[in-house]
Amino acid sequence: MAEVRRERADAARNRRAILLATEELLTQFRPEQISMEQVAAAAGVGKGTVFHRFGNRMGLMRALMEERALALREAATDGPPPLGPGAEPRERLLAFLDGLVDVIARNKGLLAALGHAITTTHHPDPTPSATGPAEPKPAHGEHPVYQFWHGHLAGLIAEQRPDLDADLIAHLLLAALQSEQILHLLEQGGGERLRDTLRTVATALLDSREDRPHQP
Template structure:
């Protein structure tokens, strides 16, 4: 029994070390330079441990984003309004977009890495699958994005059931991975991003 607890504690420490190493590497290097091998070396674990724990580079990036997005998810689901339940849908959507802009502003390297991991999960020009990039599905299949999209589209649909809420939520959130927006975040202009997202959301939610 004690041995089992020790193994679980070791696994938890390894997971935290891998995630911390990934975050530190993303703060110093471009996403395409952060390989699974480099993460393993920085975390002080074997490359096989990283693959066993996270499956692929996409899996690793998603796990790290989940860690950073967990508090936002909790606030959306169980927190006080306007981010949490109890406020009108337009107020909740604005608060949510503000929170997302602040989160991605603090984790711009991770956001870029998620986009890069999705791109490189396709097959290389030689027709062989890249070593780090076992298929994980399209970008909109990522758990964090799925949750964000579901929340935003639900609020849009609640306020404007006459609109294509699913597509409009994709348009709002998909812009977060565009090159111009990533460059904006690199300059520390997350407040500018939040203001623009609010303008777009206000236009969407305005009456016909």
């Protein structure tokens, strides 16, 4: 039993080391520029360990994003305010946007790479079947990470401004974080600029109609 526990502890330690090494490499390179060999060397483990645990590079990138996204999700659903419950919708949304920028800034290009993999690898183009028309291609937003981010943003926007199209605004905010221009900004160390600008945009959107100055 002690040997089994030790093996589990070793496996958990290796997983943490691999993910931390990948995150560190992502501060210098885009996902497609990182090899499994580089990750193994940086983590201090054998290349076979990385392949065994994650399958391939995209599997590794997906695991990293999902783990970081899970931490943000837990903070948003069960953590202290303003990110967690107990604060006003406006403050929670601004804190959540800050959290998103932090995750993406620390994993530059990862969200875009995952989006590409989700839409091209896991959801092949529909083909007609013998029993009826082709099934529609699932949307990008069905990925659980994106689904939670979108749903949480849309819910907070709807609470603060029920008169707005919260569903579409949440998609637009997330789409902006996946653009090449934003990736380039983050590569130049523009995380604080992105965070401040997102806050400005979100604050303008969340201003109630009653709070806005009268327009003739």
